[in-house]
Amino acid sequence: MNLFWEKGFAGASMKQIELALDMRPGSIYATFGSKDGLFREALAAYAERGGVELREHLAGYSSVLDGLQGYLRRIAQQSKPGEATPSRACMIVKTLLEASNSNSAMAEQANTILDAVEQSLVQLLEQAKMQGELAADTDCARLARLFQAQLIGLRSFAQRETHPEHVTSLAEDMAATLDHYRVRH
Amino acid sequence: MNLFWEKGFAGASMKQIELALDMRPGSIYATFGSKDGLFREALAAYAERGGVELREHLAGYSSVLDGLQGYLRRIAQQSKPGEATPSRACMIVKTLLEASNSNSAMAEQANTILDAVEQSLVQLLEQAKMQGELAADTDCARLARLFQAQLIGLRSFAQRETHPEHVTSLAEDMAATLDHYRVRH
DNA sequence: AGTGTAATTGAGCGTTCACTCAAAAAGTAA
DNA sequence: TTACTTTTTGAGTGAACGCTCAATTACACT
Structure with a gap:
């Protein structure tokens, strides 16, 4: 998973995969079927891990919006050089960016996962609405997409070679965006 | 350029490039030196074109912030199925996402271009500040990074297989974010 | 038309790619 | 120990990769 995450699907060769797994080609193909199959499982594992991470993070907050803002800051922290x-x-x-326009099955998997993440965010925001953090007429699906797009932007921006504090301030500004959706404020 | 844009560097084979350019390998290598060299020129051309596009778009606005908001909407329009x-x-x-962790020279070029885009945005926002659209104490560099990250998020989100109106509403919400930085509002 | 230069061609180079499979090793059960 | 099954091994497969270069064609100038 880490190798694919780092190098992408095409960028990771079977030789590197053999080394990372400490397995010979025959065993790898007996277990995973193909490089595609292995990648599929790696991406599914990544999504699963990410889902757990978000849920565990939010467990530490009584306010959903506070939790989501904290999650943005957490992402920025993880982007620091030490990590x-x-x-x-x-x-x-x-x-998604690698597979669209070339590998439709892989792109579809990425799309499905992003749909699921979006749905999780909708549920969370609906919960925030019931707790009175969001106005009753808030379009949670729409706000979920905004939040997801900001997350994507933050993490892609973090890939740049910038000062780490630029990433943290960016996360802060995105968190501030969420504040404008709070009731009263 | 279009082929590389669509398939990425590794995803575009020399065979496809020969077809796209209607050139035989010898001519291609005599002209561009290597696949890397050709990609470098393609990416530079893309950046140049993007810069022109942004400048021309903003020429139609007297307010910089209006122009930037219009640019977000324009990106969303370009993401519709007809285009x-x-x-x-x-x-x-x-x-940036393909080359980081594998091709450092290519990643550096992407970083350099993104730095230049960021600087252009800073200049534009400084101009907006002078025109009284932004508060005098606005951190234009920071706001430029936020805007760039939103652009990245918008365009990456647009790569998903979603309803086009979800992209337009996302652009609208990002435009609304900019409004919060206007003076008075 | 004749001559020198520049550009183009495409068969084919060595390498690496994802992947296979007969043989060997390890595991299981009596 | 023996007989059987499962798993692992790694040399080797054909195909595709980026790329080269001697031969050819097109061009420029007299």
Whole structure:
């Protein structure tokens, strides 16, 4: 998963995969069927891990909006030089951009995952609305898409070679955007 | 350029490039040196074209902020199914995500271009400040990064298979974000 | 038309790609 | 230990990769 996340699908060769898994080609193909199949499982694992991470993060907040704002800041923290992550950008987005216009099955998987993330965000925002954090007439689906797009933008921006504090201030500004959707404020 | 934009660097084979240019390998290598060299020129051409497009678009506005908001809406329009573009996502961002962690020279070029775009945005926002659209204490560099990240998010989101109106409403919400930085409002 | 230069051609180079499969090794059960 | 099944091995497959270069064609100038 880390290798694919770092190098992308085409960028990771079977030789590197053999090394990363400490498996010989025969075993890899007996287990995963193909490079595509292995990537599919890697991306699914990434999505699963990301989902758990978001849920666990939000568990530490009583306010949903506070939790989402904290999540933006957390992403910015993870983008700092000390943190050793395969890539600062999101593997799902990397896959979407790599696979669209070439590998339709892979693009479809990325799309499906992003749909699921979006739906999770809708549920969370609906919850925020019921808790009175959002106005009753808030379009949660629309706000979910805005938040997702901001996340995508933040993590893609983080892939740049910029000062880490630029990423943290960016996360802060995106968090401030969410504030404008709070009731009263 | 269109082929690389659509398929990415690794995704475009020399065979496809020969077809797209209607040139045989020898001529291609005599002209561009290598596949890398050709890609470098393609990306530079893309950046140049994008710069011209932004400048021409803004020429139709007396207010810089109105112009930038219009630009977001314009991007959303270009993402509609009728428009035949190689990719709805930005070629520079696609390159950044593909090349980081594998091709450092290519990643550096993408970074350099994004730096230049950022600087252009800073200049524009400084102009908006002088025209009284932004508060005197506005951090234009920071706001430029926010706008760029939103653009990246919008165009990457547009690569998804969603309803076109979701992209237009997303652009609208991002435009509304800019409104919060206007003086008075 | 004749001559020198520049540009183009395409067969084919070595390499790397994802992937296969007969043989060997490891595991299981009596 | 023996017989059987499952798993692993790694040399090797054909295909596709980026790229080269001697031969050819097109061009420029007298």
